[in-house]
Amino acid sequence: MKRAIITGITGQDGSYLAEFLLSRGYEVHGMVRRSSTENFERIGHLRSRVHLHQADLLDQLSIIEFLRDVRPREVYNLAAQSFVPTSWVQPVLTGEFTALGVTRMLEGIRLVDRKIRFYQASSSEMFGRVQETPQTERTPFWPRSPYGVAKVYGHWITVNYRESYDLFACSGILFNHESPRRGKEFVTRKISHAVASIKRGLQKELRLGNLDARRDWGYAGDYVRAMWLMLQQEKPDDFVVATGEDHTVREFCRIAFDHVGLDWRKFVKVDRKFFRPAEVNLLRGNPAKARRKLGWKREVTFEKLVRMMVDADLERLS
Ligand code: NAP
């Protein structure tokens, strides 16, 4: 039986990846950090089918013990401090989790079993002030947040361990991907949740920051498939995973409010509080390499994604 470790299994991507690997017959082991209250909402439906282990990206020994206990074939490193605004408030902690945490995982693999295949969750946020559009695997990075800087470190240390120790280490440069399981602080879910609350009479307005920001938004369920495909290739490599389309935050609002028969302009207020010290204005990826080498393509369109998220929040609130 194939055995895989997922760090960040309680997060959005971790929950979809766990479902996907289980459907492929994997034995799935997840890393969870200790907390005073359990935070397993996204994997509640999988609890009896996955094995959870306490370990932390900040604690090297816990990672080594975890790898020794499980002896996986594949490790998917999805855990991180992943919310960009928090990275200005906690830049050092973000670096510990999101940058050095990757080295701790790679060191664990180097010590325990160099045959383990490793996936690193890199991010389009690394492109920041974009040097070309669309962005490809060869576009230079110019991160615009402590989070983006930490992800650049995580990306290059993955490449470095591949080159230094011949590890099967891949970096997936994933553009924004969303779902009904997205955290409520991210803009897409903040919008879908507000639309449902307004429709149900529970909220009066929606305060947002930069409506002109453009993102290449896809569906998380499609993107975890690309992670797995990367680890099934003959050679380790890096891939951009994206839809190739970009849309503004304003457009997301319009489609979401339209879906429930409301005019977004009556409810959305711009609030400077949500503007960032340095913004990433435009992200649009070129997924040609992933399409060519992995045979990957997205299934869910932008409009379908928006409507799926609004419907899920309406359902939750009913
Ligand atoms: P998410 O929902 O925020 O999940 C993050 C996960 O990391 C959670 O399970 C969290 O555990 C865990 N974690 C955080 N710090 C940890 C630590 N010190 N030790 C162990 N676990 C820790 O993020 P996501 O959207 O699923 O994203 C998954 C990964 O892809 C992240 O690395 C993110 O930066 C990257 N990424 C995401 C996107 C996107 O659009 N979603 C795009 C590109 C890259 P708790 O539940 O305990 O907090």
Ligand code: G4F
């Ligand atoms: O939804 P966001 O917070 O996502 P962001 O910053 O693009 O980061 C996400 O995608 C990255 C991949 O590129 C991941 F690596 C990262 O972990 C995370 O998953 O913001 C999207 C855009 C930004 O330009 C922001 O300024 O929406 C704009 N925005 C406008 N009003 C807002 C708001 N963002 C948030 N979170 N809240 C607002 O009220």
